[in-house]
Amino acid sequence: MHQQQFYIDGQWVEPAGPARRDVINPATEAAVGAIAMGTAADVDRAVAAARAAFPAFAATSREDRLDLLARILDAYKKRYDDMARAICTEMGAPLKALAGSGQAGSGLAHFKAAAAALRDFSFERSQGSTRILREPIGVCALITPWNWPANQMACKVAPALAAGCTMVLKPSELAPLSALILAEILDDAGLPAGVFNLVNGDGEGVGAPLSAHHDVDMVSFTGSTRAGKLVMQTAADTVKKVALELGGKSANILLDDADFPRMVKLGVLTLLTNSGQNCNAPSRLLVPENRLDEVEAIAAAALAKVVVGDPLADSTTMGPLANDAQFRRVQQLIELGIAEGAKLVAGGPGRPDGMVQGFFTRPTIFSRVTNAMTIAREEIFGPVLSILPYRDEDDAVRIANDTPYGLSGYVASADIQRARGVARRLRTGNVHLNGAPVDLNAPFGGYKQSGLGREWGAWGLEEFLETKAIIGYGVDD
Numbered sequence: 001m002h003q004q005q006f007y008i009d010g011q012w013v014e015p016a017g018p019a020r021r022d023v024i025n026p027a028t029e030a031a032v033g034a035i036a037m038g039t040a041a042d043v044d045r046a047v048a049a050a051r052a053a054f055p056a057f058a059a060t061s062r063e064d065r066l067d068l069l070a071r072i073l074d075a076y077k078k079r080y081d082d083m084a085r086a087i088c089t090e091m092g093a094p095l096k097a098l099a100g101s102g103q104a105g106s107g108l109a110h111f112k113a114a115a116a117a118l119r120d121f122s123f124e125r126s127q128g129s130t131r132i133l134r135e136p137i138g139v140c141a142l143i144t145p146w147n148w149p150a151n152q153m154a155c156k157v158a159p160a161l162a163a164g165c166t167m168v169l170k171p172s173e174l175a176p177l178s179a180l181i182l183a184e185i186l187d188d189a190g191l192p193a194g195v196f197n198l199v200n201g202d203g204e205g206v207g208a209p210l211s212a213h214h215d216v217d218m219v220s221f222t223g224s225t226r227a228g229k230l231v232m233q234t235a236a237d238t239v240k241k242v243a244l245e246l247g248g249k250s251a252n253i254l255l256d257d258a259d260f261p262r263m264v265k266l267g268v269l270t271l272l273t274n275s276g277q278n279c280n281a282p283s284r285l286l287v288p289e290n291r292l293d294e295v296e297a298i299a300a301a302a303l304a305k306v307v308v309g310d311p312l313a314d315s316t317t318m319g320p321l322a323n324d325a326q327f328r329r330v331q332q333l334i335e336l337g338i339a340e341g342a343k344l345v346a347g348g349p350g351r352p353d354g355m356v357q358g359f360f361t362r363p364t365i366f367s368r369v370t371n372a373m374t375i376a377r378e379e380i381f382g383p384v385l386s387i388l389p390y391r392d393e394d395d396a397v398r399i400a401n402d403t404p405y406g407l408s409g410y411v412a413s414a415d416i417q418r419a420r421g422v423a424r425r426l427r428t429g430n431v432h433l434n435g436a437p438v439d440l441n442a443p444f445g446g447y448k449q450s451g452l453g454r455e456w457g458a459w460g461l462e463e464f465l466e467t468k469a470i471i472g473y474g475v476d477d
Contacts, residue, residue, distance in 0.1 A: 004036045007183040009049035010193025016041035026092040026320040026359045035176050038201030040209040046197035047215045050139045050166040053194025058136045058164040069115040071189040086177040092319040094311045107150030113440045114158035117458040131473035134465040136164035138217030141210040145223045146175035147277040152222045155455050163464035168197045170206045174323050211235045225449045243453035247379040248407030251400035252282035258412035266435050268302040276383035280408035286396050289389035296367050300346045308352045320359040327359035330382030337375040342366040397425045406447030
């Protein structure tokens with residue numbers, strides 16, 4: 001693997017500077033490699049390659065880009081196991097339970113979804129004698145996080161390619177191995193030189209120069225709300241388009257007629273997927289106040305079945321947190337939940353019993369939480385569930401919306417009409433009813449401080465397009 005090189009203009013090249021950073025396996029805390037850390041000079045070189053490649057790639061036909069996506073899908077399938085193992089190694093997702101299915105699989109699925117969207121997308125239409133065109137926006141900076149590497153790279157790269165854009169990808173420096181494999185996949189698929197470029201590095205060294213670059217037309221960023229604000233500020237001087245998919249603090253409302261044994265268990269297990277490191281995690285479980293004891297018992301029983309351990313073991317259902325900084329943050333917030341008076345139902349501070357290394361955290365459930373507590377306000381991004389009581393349906397909606405975030409939400413009821421009605425009142429970008437899974441062809445993105453714009457499917461493709469009106473074009477015969 002080209003761990004200490006960058007992929008620029010169709011070639012693996014040496015970095016401009018000498019800086020290197022170890023890649024840490026979060027299960028062992030041991031280095032499993034090292035990457036080069038990019039600089040503004042590397043960014044300049046990558047952006048120049050993308051700018052030079054743009055005119056020709058933007059002019060390719062729909063059929064050409066569909067053929068390219070088909071070749072990428074074939075190449076991805078050949079490297080599927082490598083992608084899964086890289087994700088397991090770099091951020092700790094259990095190989096069998098998650099890295100080899102949900103994580104690597106989501107990347108493949110987004111390339112399929114982009115191809116389907118491209119196949120049916122209308123790039124031109126007439127409005128009287130005016131012709132409306134949708135054209136590729138240009139050179140795109142794609143900045144992705146460490147928690148779902150293949151998913152978040154693919155849901156940007158695939159629609160950008162489908163739109164006819166060229167790009168520079170900066171993956172997380174904490175989980176860069178999967179990005180190197182993706183670059184190899186794209187190279188194997190015969191992507192034209194300069195269309196896709198990869199520069200590793202951190203936010204200061206690579207992310208900021210990319211966001212500010214005068215030859216970058218758009219920044220698509222996924223990460224924390226704090227970092228998203230910095231991206232917006234950095235991009236402002238050049239008035240480029242900024243698309244943001246940021247944090248969340250999603251409410252999971254169980255109405256009083258819901259199937260509590262099923263939905264409480266599902267809520268716990270959904271939260272613990274990926275060790276709780278999901279921006280749309282149902283981290284606030286809202287239940288009728290007269291059923292708290294029942295819910296606490298069901299939740300504790302569900303948590304007891306979770307197997308925390310070696311990500312390579314087939315029996316493991318939850319691996320470590322992805323890095324040391326996240327481990328320390330989650331530990332601090334668990335301690336704060338106790339200090340602020342929440343009831344500790346299960347779990348608590350520290351590693352699971354018998355574990356002395358790795359960023360493993362005890363999955364934890366708090367109850368009797370109020371929405372004023374820190375654990376109910378801040379995105380913990382770990383395996384920590386807060387159970388909040390509500391008085392009635394209006395109170396549940398009020399609590400759910402009382403957050404600076406608005407990425408996702410969950411509603412369960414035996415009456416689908418009632419669930420739909422509550423969903424319409426939630427200020428979130430998407431809502432799951434009665435345990436419905438994600439839909440990769442539906443728009444994904446948030447209200448409020450959860451972001452700007454939408455990803456996935458046709459909505460993801462639209463993000464990478466500009467709109468042009470040719471007035472006086474005339475009417476087609």
